[in-house]
Amino acid sequence: MHCSHFTARRCLSCTELATAYPDQLSAKQRHCAGLLSAWPRIDWLPPVASAESGFRNKAKMVVSGSARRPVLGILGADGKGVDLRDCGLYSASLQASFEAMADFIRDAGLTPYDVAQRRGELKFLLVTESPDGELMLRLVMRSEAQLPALRAGLPALLQRLPKLAVVSVNLQPEHKAVLEGEREILLSEHGDLRMPVNDRVLHLRPQSFFQTHTDIAAALYRQARDWVEEIRPTSIWDLYCGVGGFALHCAGPWRKVTGIELSAEAIASAIRSRDELGLARMEFIVGDATDYVRQASERPDLVIVNPPRRGIGEPLARLLDESPAVESVIYSSCNAESLARDLRSMPAFEPVRARLLDMFPHTGHYEVIVLLRRREVSST
Numbered sequence: 113m114h115c116s117h118f119t120a121r122r123c124l125s126c127t128e129l130a131t132a133y134p135d136q137l138s139a140k141q142r143h144c145a146g147l148l149s150a151w152p153r154i155d156w157l158p159p160v161a162s163a164e165s166g167f168r169n170k171a172k173m174v175v176s177g178s179a180r181r182p183v184l185g186i187l188g189a190d191g192k193g194v195d196l197r198d199c200g201l202y203s204a205s206l207q208a209s210f211e212a213m214a215d216f217i218r219d220a221g222l223t224p225y226d227v228a229q230r231r232g233e234l235k236f237l238l239v240t241e242s243p244d245g246e247l248m249l250r251l252v253m254r255s256e257a258q259l260p261a262l263r264a265g266l267p268a269l270l271q272r273l274p275k276l277a278v279v280s281v282n283l284q285p286e287h288k289a290v291l292e293g294e295r296e297i298l299l300s301e302h303g304d305l306r307m308p309v310n311d312r313v314l315h316l317r318p319q320s321f322f323q324t325h326t327d328i329a330a331a332l333y334r335q336a337r338d339w340v341e342e343i344r345p346t347s348i349w350d351l352y353c354g355v356g357g358f359a360l361h362c363a364g365p366w367r368k369v370t371g372i373e374l375s376a377e378a379i380a381s382a383i384r385s386r387d388e389l390g391l392a393r394m395e396f397i398v399g400d401a402t403d404y405v406r407q408a409s410e411r412p413d414l415v416i417v418n419p420p421r422r423g424i425g426e427p428l429a430r431l432l433d434e435s436p437a438v439e440s441v442i443y444s445s446c447n448a449e450s451l452a453r454d455l456r457s458m459p460a461f462e463p464v465r466a467r468l469l470d471m472f473p474h475t476g477h478y479e480v481i482v483l484l485r486r487r488e489v490s491s492t
């Protein structure tokens with residue numbers, strides 16, 4: 113992918129952009145296999161490559177400049193805004209939507225937040241695009257001061273972007289490097305973005321997590337479903353389930369599937385998808401994954417885990433390791449270092465198959481999914 117911002121060193125977020133894409137992918141495969149080299153019997157499936165451009169479904173745009181001339185992108189090393197509306201990671205339709213959003217900021221007179229001066233209101237635009245081209249726009253604001261102007265300008269924006277399905281304001285009053293605050297004010301009629309993935313329709317609300325690369329997320333869920341169909345467990349836990357991508361793909365009429373997730377918003381979305389699909393034997397519960405496993409009276413045959421970068425941690429890894437009823441674990445990780453650490457805390461399991469999926473092209477990051485089977489206990 114050619115990028116004029118990278119060549120001019122205005123934006124270096126795609127750290128590996130100077131490396132040809134096939135070489136990026138093989139370097140990731142080597143890196144991951146190296147971190148998991150303590151398990152030489154892993155059968156590695158071919159890595160899943162990404163499109164080189166237009167794959168990212170989410171834009172996090174810092175708003176700088178002025179209300180008359182907003183800049184959407186990042187802040188450069190000198191503190192000045194770099195406009196990245198034409199960033200090649202986004203689809204043409206997502207790029208085109210930024211134009212209308214910038215005009216909306218100008219017409220409503222929303223003042224960009226000035227980090228150095230600690231003045232202004234609008235900090236970020238967080239935009240997500242669904243596979244159908246529908247959009248979710250979240251405006252991260254310092255306060256409610258410009259909410260009336262924002263509401264007044266909204267009908268014109270909705271007219272210009274008919275696929276703008278969800279609009280909300282997130283309040284982040286503090287001057288710190290946290291992207292968003294706790295309070296979200298919904299401005300649109302609907303609060304869910306429909307995210308069709310494979311043969312499932314997932315739903316996304318403003319404050320829940322969604323994988324940033326929809327095509328690779330689809331491949332990830334298909335991989336998990338293939339392994340589940342091969343193993344045919346009667347019960348599954350999907351820990352760290354988010355809006356339910358793994359659980360909803362692995363459900364079956366006679367299979368009990370339970371999803372656990374900290375975010376109540378994400379669980380509400382998962383429940384909506386479940387109800388629309390008419391999947392009765394599925395339960396989604398708000399809670400901490402480790403606490404849930406510690407307190408549960410029964411164990412499923414198969415557990416799926418897809419934790420944040422820090423991994424599942426030793427307490428949960430040990431709990432799973434010491435649960436003989438759990439015969440298989442599918443571990444999907446965006447950080448092979450924490451994955452390797454967790455696997456060392458699960459000696460009763462053998463990682464048998466693995467696959468790298470390039471969720472984050474042009475960076476050093478990737479997703480890896482591993483199938484673990486409980487080792488046979490020798491009777492001698």
Ligand SMILES: C[S@@+](CC[C@H](N)C(=O)[O-])C[C@H]1O[C@@H](n2cnc3c(N)ncnc32)[C@H](O)[C@@H]1O
Pocket residue numbers: 321322323351352353354355356357358372373374375378399400401402418419420
């Ligand atoms: C990498 S995301 C995976 C989400 C989901 N599996 C998917 O495919 O979209 C990790 C999820 O774990 C959730 N989470 C973080 N800490 C948690 C915890 N202690 N217990 C349960 N869920 C947690 C986050 O809210 C987030 O939704």
